[in-house]
Amino acid sequence: MTPHDYTFLQGFLKDRSGLILSNKEYLVQGRLEPLAKKHGLNGISDLVEKIKSGKKDIETVVVEAMTTNETSFFRDKNPFDQFSETVVPRLVKARATKKSLRIWCAAGSTGQEPYSIAMCLKEMGALLKDWRIEITATDLSREVLAKSEAGRYSQFEVQRGLPIKLLMKYFQQSGETWQINADIRAMVKHKQFNLLSDFGALGRFDIIFCRNILIYFDEPTKTGIYKRLAKALEPDGLLALGAAETMIGLTNAFVPSPGLRGFYAPNPAAAA
Amino acid sequence: MKMCLVVDDSSVVRKVARRILEGLDLQIVEAEDGEKAIEACKNGLPDAILLDWNMPVMDGLEFLHKLRRMPDGDRPKVVFCTTENDVAHIARALEAGADEYIMKPFDKDIVAAKFREVGLI
Incomplete structure (x- = not known):
């Protein structure tokens, strides 16, 4: 080269x-x-x-x-613990009448993140009984989306972050590979999508996971994406970023969600 | 510093596991079969046990059954680490009281993920 x-x-x-x-x-x-x-x-x-x-x-x-970026099941663990213990229970209270949750994985990659979210929700059982749950996984790459849709992973992949009890509960072994069960796969809708394009057609979400992807963008691009992410969230929705990511000095579109590490709420002052 | 007992009849595996686990700030004790591991546990229970399945004298599953019957034997976190990679073996290990399960071959990321999962790092 x-x-x-x-x-x-x-x-x-x-x-x-x-x-x-x-x-x-x-x-x-x-x-x-x-x-x-x-x-x-x-x-x-x-x-x-x-x-x-x-x-x-x-x-x-x-x-x-x-x-195509590095990913793993339950990457960094903590965001998923907070998601199950605090974020979803809080939204369940707020949406008690509507009984609907929309979640967007903005860099769904080969599926480990959206399926981790789906497993968290499945583990909540009765709390979400009769709820309409929509998980949208988007990625720029058709190839990784195809892998995500298939939900088939190597022995190495299922051992990075996935607790053995969840592997046994939600996967079927087929030789050297493990495929996530059809009911979990059905919870995730896949769509090819470029984060540089308009988010309007996707609608509004309650939670957006946009972890470890914006680090690859320059500052003006990042700022624009943050603004559009804020508009794509419900006013009481939350954005999850990667552990090492920060928006300090870049935008006031979000404020840190009190008591939650790595989760950000749309800033009402910025939206006004 | 937390202590981890590495039980495997292969000195190569013990050496690789020691290097990875020491990198995760764990203190290592080694045993080459289940019987020697029981002796080590009688001298003091470790915080964690990385346990092979197929070993001479006493295999990993028999060791685990005996460990869980010892006083405070439910305390150490047990992570199986074996070439037995089918659901039947995993189910038997979990039923016997294993906390996590590594299917060989393994690398640093897998060991770290499993030890993080059981709260040891």
Whole structure:
């Protein structure tokens, strides 16, 4: 990969996905070199030439390869404990008449996060009996969404964060892989979606998980997404961010939710 | 510092597990079969036990049954770590009182996730 190729890919990926690459040559090399080989090309320079010549299928696979992120079941554990112990019980009280909850996983990736949420809700049993629960998992990559829809994971994947009792309860073993049960899969609706686009068509949500994805965007892009996320939430809804993420100095669209780590509420003062 | 007893007949596995667990700030004691693990527990119960299934002299399941019958034997968190990766074995381990279950091969992330799950790190 030449410096020109890298510069081109930086601009191309920012335009198409908002992804910011600074000093990430190793990441580009590591992800696109195997992709080039898979498509019978000599290397990243050939991939760049294909993109420049307008090969849409190559554009898509390059964006997907660069935007697929590390994930695991119950990643960081604490957000899911808070979700089950505080966030959902609080919303259940507030929605007692409506009996409906809409949850959005904005970077659903290969499904570990949306299915972790679905398992948390299933574990609540009677509390959510007769409720209409909608979990929408979106991602830019069609490939990871297809994996998420299949709900099939390797032995390594099911051991990262997934308690053994939940593995036994909600998965079926098939040789070396484990597939999440159909009733849990049915709780999650999948949709290809670019966070740079308008959120209006998705409607309003009670909870949005947007964890460990905005770290890849530049500040103006992040600020714009935060503003649109605030509008996509019900006034008493909550946004969950990754443990290392902060919006301090970026936007006043949200305020930290008291007593909840990593959860943010839309700021009524900013919405006014 | 919390103490973890690593029970496995393979010295290589014990060495790898020791390196990972010491990296998680746990103090390590080793035993090469279930009988030696029982002796180690009589000298003082550890906080956690990383337990292989198939071992000579006394296997992991028999050890677990004996451990849970010892005074305070319900206290140590037991994480099975075995090549037995089918639901029937997992179910038997849980029924016998295992807290978590690792299917070999394992890596640092898996061990850390399982020990976090049982509240040891």
